[in-house]
Amino acid sequence: MKALFLAGGFGTRLRPITNDLPKPMVPIMGKPLLERNIERLKSYGIDEIVLSTCYKPHKIDKYFEDGEKFGAKINYITEEEPLGTAGAIKNAEKFLSDTFLVFNADILSDIDIADMIRFHKEKGAMATIAVTRVDNPSAYGVIEHDDDSFITAFKEKPKPHESKSNLINAGVYIFEREILNHIPGGRAVSIERETYPLLLEKGFKMAVYDKCSYWLDLGTPGKYLKVHKDILKGLVPIGNYDFGENRVFISESAKVDRSANIRGPVYIGENVVIGPSAVVGPNTVLFDNAFVGVGAKVEDSVVWDNVNVEKGAKVMNSVIMSNCTIDKDSERCNSVLTENSSHPIAV
Known part of the structure; x- marks a missing residue:
């Protein structure tokens, strides 16, 4: 069985993290999110992958190449302009056969x-559409089904009295190839508003x-x-960390x-250096080659590779991106720090 990853999103709400990175390439515990998902898929014996890209596709192509070093066979299809979920699936038709995953x-x-x-x-x-439950379905398109788990209706952002369902599309699908016959080619197509109805x-x-x-x-940066x-x-299995x-x-x-x-829960990556009297954690991830100086404090934060947190500096509830320096005795709170700028995180 083949799997198609829809990797063309612009990641607008995740900026500035996605200013220079496609959203699927944003690192999770030091590896791109897409790599994490491919690793998990391989654990089920699925290693034939199609990547549908659009935003900064060369970043994805360059990293994964043909997939050999990741133990997978990877093909690429690029959208010249966004085609929507169904349009992207139709665009990848030549790579898909029999039953496939999206x-x-x-x-x-x-x-x-x-x-x-x-x-x-x-x-x-x-x-078959994987679904997840939400407390307030009025912000989503909900899915209604009968007692045999067959879908009976799709309702876009219903008011509380308009649907009893709190199930939303979880972005994981299994399709028979015949579905491609019902998706028009050459234009953007919404799977929720056109194909499913x-x-x-x-x-x-x-x-x-x-x-x-x-x-x-x-x-979002908060997520x-x-x-x-x-x-x-x-709460979610990633990697094989003990x-x-x-x-x-x-x-x-x-x-x-x-x-x-060191106050758990915490992850400290390869070649990280933590100095005397420093405080790291809880809820903190330090990617490879990070440095935390004397008396510095990092908590509730994700610190990318090659970051320098200097003596006495404090980092709280923040994302510090690669190659940044937190100056001596300074503070970074509720923010995303890039090499050139700082942006607040909504808390």
Whole structure:
């Protein structure tokens, strides 16, 4: 089975993190989100990947190349202009055969792909849509279904009295190839507003897969911080890190002064140096080659590679991007820091 990742989003709400990076290339625990999702897919034995790109596609192509070094076979298709979810799927038609998977490339979830595939086959559906529950569905398009898990309606941003459903599209799909016959080519097509209602109208079976306990769209800097905190707490499986009972992971190559105070949950990457009397954590991730100076403090933050937090500096609830320096005795709170600017994070 092949998997198509829709990796063309502009990541506008995630700026400035996405000023120079496609959203799927934003690092999660030091590796691009897309790489994390491909790793997880491979654990289910799926290693034939199609990447549909649009925004800064060369950044994705250059990193993944043909996929060999990641143990996968990767093909690319690029949108000259955004085509919408269904349009992007139609655009990748030449690479797709039989039953195939589709993923929005900007989400993290704990969906059991093998179980979802079994469910799809048991239902004999044209399409199976993974769903997640939200407290306030009025901000989303919700999905209604019958007692047999077959979809009966799609409702866009319903008012409280207009739908009893709180299920929304989780951005993971299984499709039969026949669905491509019902998507027009050469233009933008919304899968939610055009394709799905058309399939319902024509009487095709569409099923909801409702077994997702963790789901997060990496949409904003605040959510970027949240996903790392969730990983540190063990709420979503990423990598093979042994955090132990105290939820502390320190790489073997890190150098941590004995007088430093490491407060879990925390992740400390390769070749990180933490100086005397420094405080790191809780809810903190330090990517490779970061430096935390004497008496400096970093908590509730994600610090990318090659960052220098100088003596006495404080970093709180912030994202510090690669190659930045936090000056001696200065403070960074509730912000995203790039090499050239600082931007506030909504808290």
